[in-house]
Structure formats: structure tokens, C-alpha cells
Amino acid sequence: MRRISNATDFELWLSQLDSPFKFSSPFSGHEFTVMIVAADANISHIDRNSLSKELVRQGCRYAVCTGYDCSKWDDSIDIAFLETDPEFSPRDERLVMTTWHENESLNDVALFFRNNTSFDSFRAQHFLALVLGGDETMCNAVHSALRSSFR
Numbered sequence: 001m002r003r004i005s006n007a008t009d010f011e012l013w014l015s016q017l018d019s020p021f022k023f024s025s026p027f028s029g030h031e032f033t034v035m036i037v038a039a040d041a042n043i044s045h046i047d048r049n050s051l052s053k054e055l056v057r058q059g060c061r062y063a064v065c066t067g068y069d070c071s072k073w074d075d076s077i078d079i080a081f082l083e084t085d086p087e088f089s090p091r092d093e094r095l096v097m098t099t100w101h102e103n104e105s106l107n108d109v110a111l112f113f114r115n116n117t118s119f120d121s122f123r124a125q126h127f128l129a130l131v132l133g134g135d136e137t138m139c140n141a142v143h144s145a146l147r148s149s150f151r
Contacts (some may be wrong), residue, residue, distance in 0.1 A: 001026055004143065005150055009125065012150050015019040016139050019043070021051045025058040025128070030131035032126035033117040034060050035109065037142055038067030040133025045072075051132075052076040056084060062097045062117040062124060066109045067132070071101040095120070 003026070014028045019040070025032060034055060048069075055063065056077065065073035069116040070073075081096040082088045097119055101109045117124040129146055131139050 004146055007150075010127060010150070011125065012127045012129075012146060014129045014131070014139070014143055014146065016134065018133060019047055021047050021132060023054045023058070024035065024132075025052055027059065027126045027128075029059065030060075030126050031059045031061045031122065031125040031130055033062040033064070033113065035064045035113040035127070035129045035142075036066070036070075036073050037106070037109075037129065037131045037134070037138070038065070038069060039131055039138045041068040043069070043132060045076075048073060048076045049080070052080040053083070056080040056096055060096055061094075061122050062119070064099055064101065064109060064113045064117065066101040068105070070102055074098040074100040093121075102145060106141055106145035107148060110142075110149040113146075114149040 001013055004014050005012040034144065063074070063077045077096060077098050081090060084090045101112065113127065129142050131142055
């Protein structure tokens with residue numbers, strides 16, 4: 001995990017994980033926005049659900065999903081949020097927003113990630129791009145898209 005920027009109004013990190021996708025937030029208990037780049041076409045539903053639960057548990061408030069099965073990532077995080085309440089009706093103040101971005105360029109997704117992930121009283125200030133699987137080329141492409149969007 002590496003910090004890309006620590007500007008006065010936001011903090012931006014990039015991390016690449018491989019299965020079994022063990023996650024630890026770099027934001028010390030602060031709520032955050034994540035951009036999931038699913039670069040591995042073979043992520044199991046068990047791994048997807050487990051990581052989704054961990055992201056929500058550690059403070060994710062907005063998930064921008066792209067790459068392989070990005071709509072399944074969107075659904076998985078929605079379900080993880082609902083499961084935070086035994087009655088499947090968590091408080092609106094903790095709402096986790098999700099979007100998926102199928103067949104969109106990394107630059108377009110990164111721009112959305114930067115400019116459109118604040119809602120209601122949540123103001124996105126802590127950003128994490130999470131590349132799942134993939135190689136150094138993919139991480140470099142994500143890094144480049146982020147640098148363009150977070151100037």
C-alpha cells in the first residue's frame with residue numbers, strides 16, 4: 001500500500017491485493033471512499049463477499065467498482081452494508097453508496113471517484129484505490145488515472 005497524495009483537503013492511497021485479499025484500512029478509523037479495480041477475472045464469490053464485509057466494517061462509505069464482475073462487487077457491498085443490522089435495516093447515517101462502471105476507461109472512473117463520491121453529510125476526504133489481482137502494468141495504469149484526476 002502506498003500513499004499517492006496527502007493534500008490539505010484529501011488523502012489518496014493505492015493498494016494491490018492478491019487472493020485471499022486481506023484488507024486493512026490506511027485511514028485509522030476514518031470513513032473512506034474506495035475504488036475497486038477487479039483485475040482478476042477469477043475472484044470467487046466467497047472472496048468477494050468477505051472483502052466487501054471487511055471494507056464496510058472498516059468504514060467504507062462509497063464504493064466505485066470497475067473491472068471484472070463490477071456489478072457483482074456493487075451488489076456484494078450493498079449486501080454487506082445491509083448485513084450490518086440484524087433486521088437488514090441499518091441506519092441511513094451509515095449508508096454505503098455504490099456504483100459500478102462497466103466498460104468505462106480508468107480515467108473516467110478515477111474522475112468519477114474524485115468528483116462524485118460525496119453525498120448527504122458524507123464528504124469524501126479519504127480515498128483508496130484497491131487493485132484486486134492484476135500486475136504492475138495494471139497498477140501503473142490506475143496510478144496514472146488517479147494522478148490525472150486528483151490534481
